[in-house]
Amino acid sequence: MRLRTFALIVFALPVCAAPGGNNFVIPLPTDGNGAFQNPRAGWVFISYVKPDAVAPPELSLDSETTPLVWRRNPRSNAWEAMRFLAEGAHTIRNSESARGALDVRAVPEIAFCYYPFDYNVAAFGTPDLPFMDDYVLSDANTIVTRASAIENDPFFAQWNGEGRRWIANAHLPGLGAPTPPDAKTIADEWLQNAGAANSGYSGLIVDEFVPASGAHYQTWTDALRMVCAAPAMKDKTFYAWCVDIYRRDEQIAFCRTLKELGGAFVWEKYLREEPTIEIAERWIDQSIAQRLEEWQRTVPGIERGLIVCLGYMSAPPESLDVDPGVDYAVFLDMQFHALANDPRFFGLRGVMPYMSNYADEEYVRYAQQLIRHYCIEGKRGRMNDDPYVLTHVTNPDFALGLKGWTVDASEEGSTTTDAMDGFSFLQGRYPRYKEGDTFCRMRRGQSLPNRVSQTVLHLTPGRLYSLKMFSANIEHLNENSASELDVSIANAEVINRYSFDYVFASNYAHEVPPYNRDHPAYMTYHRRVFRATSGSAVVLLSDQDAPPGHVTAVNFVQVQPFHAP
Incomplete structure (x- = not known):
């Protein structure tokens, strides 16, 4: 029998989190001169609100001679920017005409995967750039792409001009093969990827590191060192899509190397629904929080390079929305809520919902609302207070014969x-x-x-x-x-x-x-x-x-x- 209760989990605020924020967001107060301290190298969100402002404000950052490039939030009309900044002191310089309310926050890396894209269910419509402007782009700072033609799109330069980032998809040579290619062959292939070879990209993301032989991981580790040492990767990041790769020595060595080289782990956590909220809560804890603790024991500090990649596949032909008796929107909210509040997740590099073409168009929009709520506004309370268990339909899968029909x-x-x-x-x-x-x-x-x-x-x-x-x-x-x-x-x-x-x-x-x-x-x-x-x-x-x-x-x-x- 389904339990028709709704539970609210309250996490203690981590001692490292600043008042007014959560695990993801740290408010950064500015002094009278616009100076603030960024506590770590990472993304900073800047918002400017002036009710009568029609043109974007002329604010500049540090010693830059050109103003910040703003994106106007389609819901609040605030002028917003996101920039990846070094740890330490920074200053936002105001012009005489810019006298509105300024809000500065440290925020996580927020990656959208993929753009451009088409839904697997074409009936959802066309996710074109106007759709992205309305529902996605204000709540992201990194876009993953697998379309080389995007470089010829004016939006490619526009996104870079805002200080936000592109990373290019790459595959993992040797994955699934009995033996891997040699390290140089792998490194050469990665260096030919647009994310490494072409300007306008901030790195490449390799798909995907799963359990494999010690020989595979040794070779991939050697190739990783070659790639990160190449001039083409200067100021670029190597992202590794991965599962739980911390249980064997060669996997641990790879993780330690990527961490030392400043790379990022994009940790796949594709959780399907569970029949009750109690089981769902335990599943989130066991599959993400407890696994992170295990990883931290073998690679201390791993969380600082970790982007949690939450699955939101929610439409055919592959969906984590498996139970017609529970609300998948609530389940997604529960996952973001845990990441934002559970002290074990403090210090994460970022989040990435996966992946847009496998999602219901409703959830592409909804996930970005969750990101705004938890990863930009820094809220701790649940965004969605609907019950987890749905009570509208009886026997939706006809498991009880025709009962209720x-x-x-x-x-x-x-x-x-x-x-x-x-x-x-x-x-x-x-x-x-x-x-x-x-x-x-x-x-x-x-x-x-x-x-x-x-x-x-x-x-x-x-x-x-x-x-x-x-x-x-x-x-x-x-x-x-x-x-x-x-x-x-x-x-x-x-x-x-x-x-x-x-x-x-x-x-x-x-x-x-x-x-x-x-x-x-x-x-x-x-x-x-x-x-x-x-x-x-x-x-x-x-x-x-x-x-x-x-x-x-x-x-x-x-x-x-x-x-x-």
């Missing part, structure tokens, strides 16, 4: 429940999940359709919600065609702008025989966004448009609050 079958036995091993994995639930292999199975009658409905409860009138679900032509999964499921909502206002039905192929790595990268399964992803007009609404599923005898499978019927732009 009203069934109007076209014929005797035409609407039942069934199961298929690996069905949820083909949908994209990741890692492979024991739940979600059950589904409602409707066989279209000769003259009448099947109808399955449920009253959705505990809605707040006026609030937006999303209804998401999967359906499939279960007897023809190999066919690239939409299912014949009709999805409707009664007693609510459907927002067509955010609603769609989208056919997708299973992920290349989600193999469930006979389905694989060359022979995928096809399913349909349904989303309806609606505004509640009362405390309840009715979800109605029907195979009315299917031909007689056609079989449709449906599950993951999820209703949760929707975070609109």
Whole structure:
């Protein structure tokens, strides 16, 4: 039975954190002359607010002769800048016309991965530069790219002109091979990467360091030293995407070397949902906080070079949003809240949500709101106070048969429940999940359709919600065609702008025989966004448009609050 409680975790403020901040943010007071002390080499956020200001303020930093290049926040209209500054004393110099409120803070590295990009679910729309300006770029200081053509885009120079950074994606030679290439071959390949070879980049990020042989790690360590010693890498950073690589001597040696060379670890922590908030809290603690403590015992000070890379894959064909009975937005908030407040995380270099094209467009926007809340504003309280466990839909995966659903079958036995091993994995639930292999199975009658409905409860009138679900032509999964499921909502206002039905192929790595990268399964992803007009609404599923005898499978019927732009 699901627990329908909501727990608030309160962490003691770390002794190193300044009042008004958290693990990520340290307020940096300025004196009457605009002078402040940066406590460590790292990113500094500068905000200027003057209600009647139309043009950007003419403020300059230290001995620079040109003014700061500002980005106007689309929500607050504040003029904002982020710069990577050396440890020590700095001064923001005001012109006579700049007499507004100045706010200076030490903030973490905030990386966005990737841009440019397209959603795996094309129905989400086009994440073009206007979208990025509105919802992402004010809350980031580093962009990861794998598109060399970006250098010809005016935005490439604009981002650099703001003092923010580009890093280029690179692969790891020898990964998955029985033996690695020699160190020089690896180093030469990395040095040919745009992140090292081309101006305008601040480094490269190598994908990815996972458990491998001692010979691999020795070779990668030797190559790392060669690369970081090369003139092309002067004032640039080597970023290593990695998992928990601190349990073998050769891995530890690599970590110590990268730390000594001033590199960054981008630590992959892709956590799927858990069924209760208590289990979710323990999972965050065990998989991130306790693992960091283990790493610190072998590589003291590792946190200062550590960027925690939180997964927000939340749409097909691969998603950490695996449980239709819990709110993934709340789960994401819990992870950021822990990083911002648990004293064990004090001193982290930064954060990076991973990755934009695998995310629901809602969560691309929402994650940046979490970043603003915790990593720029320095707040300690939760941003999202919704309950973790969703109570709107009963039995959303049909694990309890048809309990909670009203069934109007076209014929005797035409609407039942069934199961298929690996069905949820083909949908994209990741890692492979024991739940979600059950589904409602409707066989279209000769003259009448099947109808399955449920009253959705505990809605707040006026609030937006999303209804998401999967359906499939279960007897023809190999066919690239939409299912014949009709999805409707009664007693609510459907927002067509955010609603769609989208056919997708299973992920290349989600193999469930006979389905694989060359022979995928096809399913349909349904989303309806609606505004509640009362405390309840009715979800109605029907195979009315299917031909007689056609079989449709449906599950993951999820209703949760929707975070609109």
